[in-house]
Amino acid sequence: MTAKKPTIDDVARQSAVARTTVSRVLNGGPNVREEVRERVWEAVRALNYRVNPQARSLAGGQSRTLALILASDLEAQPNSFYASALELGALRECLALGFQLMARPVPQDAPDRRRRVLEVMSVQRCQGVILTPPFADDASLIEDIRREGGHVALISPGGAGRNLADGVGIDDEAGGHDIARHLIQLGHRRFGFISGIVGHLSAEQRFDGLMRALGEAGLAAESVQVARGDFTFRSGIEQARRMLEQSSAPTALICANDDMAAGALSSAHALGLDIPGQVSITGFDDTPVSEIVWPPLSTVHQPLKDMGQAAVRALAGRVSGASRDAPWRFSSLPHQVVVRGSTRAAP
């Protein structure tokens, strides 16, 4: 039924060279005459040969497999757009570089989360791990992965992570600053900030940026009240309701991500408020959520796919030894304030 797949030996026979030579050609190694090289490629084409990745891994001791650890829960909400976008970008780059990607959702508050991450390393023989927040700032997790022989790349590390491994991300502080300034320029003076979970350092920096913008505008720190959410839609609903029900409610709600901003929008609608007439609301990330809701969210664009891609590139460089002992490098990608319909001049 199914014809047996051709092996490297079939190619060697067909092109009348030794197996070793075929291997060299396949891997772009040196010391092969151009003529022979072509002969081999021709045989590969003729036989429709594909290297067997399992065999290659076994022999070479290199699995060429990378893991992407996403903070979420198998049982809970499906991956958010945030996670999907990172995964997509990472997958794209892996395909291009000939690596395998294993995306793994890990609940950020599971007591055995660290074990779960290391499990991926030991069971699947991954050579490298991409950590997203809040794992990206877990210094001892990074250390554990290294101890298992794995390389590490970080997405949006905010603190500790910055000095422990390669990283990618935007300037979150500047992002927070910029969206706040947008609101300040619209005349807003009473703000509400809905933060994310503790430990998500890059998101906390967005708050720092907000405070800086306030200071630059000569506004007191008291002009912003803070509520702690957990990045979910539901927490956005709750925290926003609490703030908006007050007698002197904020005229602008700044949320640490789009999902919570969508929740805030829902609460405002439920309270019969006009958005952006009575209250302005902003998100962060610029995931599709921000376009889907009404009114569409003003938010800060983060190039998530590019971030996933860049993380893979950095990690692949370490794994393959190309950037063996270069110092850790953080590549900062550009962010951008995107103004849509959820913000307007203060009432």
Add this chain to the structure above:
Amino acid sequence: MTAKKPTIDDVARQSAVARTTVSRVLNGGPNVREEVRERVWEAVRALNYRVNPQARSLAGGQSRTLALILASDLEAQPNSFYASALELGALRECLALGFQLMARPVPQDAPDRRRRVLEVMSVQRCQGVILTPPFADDASLIEDIRREGGHVALISPGGAGRNLADGVGIDDEAGGHDIARHLIQLGHRRFGFISGIVGHLSAEQRFDGLMRALGEAGLAAESVQVARGDFTFRSGIEQARRMLEQSSAPTALICANDDMAAGALSSAHALGLDIPGQVSITGFDDTPVSEIVWPPLSTVHQPLKDMGQAAVRALAGRVSGASRDAPWRFSSLPHQVVVRGSTRAAP
């Protein structure tokens, strides 16, 4: 630095048996004394041994790898919630069964889409493929996969697929019928239906169900006008605007998925219509999108995670030979109308 990982031979030595015996214990094979079995497990624990999946694949000729083909585009919108939920369910079951999952977005209208799918088979040595719509009804693709030696499981096949491989899904016709009846009972008489892409057969069945509900209520086929969307938010915006701008616009818009319903909602808002006061809108799938928008969508719940899980289970059964030549089996999962705020009695 990194201690070399223990191999099966280390375990064999440690427990004073032959390598074969260890292998048997590891794989739950028969013919091992209980006492020996325990001794081996103990050694495994003591050494913290893990089988090397690459070596196992190579020796056993079984990669234990499954692929999930998702219709979408690497360059376009990140995976929708629909795809993420399927992936999550599939991943969960793969982990439980000791299989590897490779999720692969493939643009449904790429000219080389078939090649792209087969590539996953040949390059990654997958043993089985899960096809989602519209690939699930591509008879020749299914055939091609089989020719490559792969097994196939289908998610929501609507036509051809039903008789070609194992499948999972809900009764889409009934789902369409039920949501339509909900609207009819609310007194609606003028409907608009926004369909999905051609070839997505299961989604077309939702329309058939709608028509049946109309018939049962003694309503003429003319009471519904149809517009073709493509499952994207944007197409929902456009098609809904077209319909709602007419002089005698429908009072109820039935959309073939949640994303388009979200788009319809946006258009209605943009036209200054009150939802659900002036127009009711329904989605399909019950992804998180339906909760995030305002008002939250009445929709038909599809157990997407369960579907992903069931597809893996079916596929794993075929791959491992457990269900070798059983006839193709379609497992129908329950759906449910979820009434939220986007529907109300006709004006």
Add this chain to the structure above:
DNA sequence: GTGAAAGCGCTAACAG
């Protein structure tokens, strides 16, 4: 430049 030989860690007959 090229090839021969020796494994990588495991499963799978086949003997006992």
Add this chain to the structure above:
DNA sequence: CTGTTAGCGCTTTCAC
């Protein structure tokens, strides 16, 4: 019940 013997398809020294 247990062990011996061959490989799976590839990379990698090390000769030539």
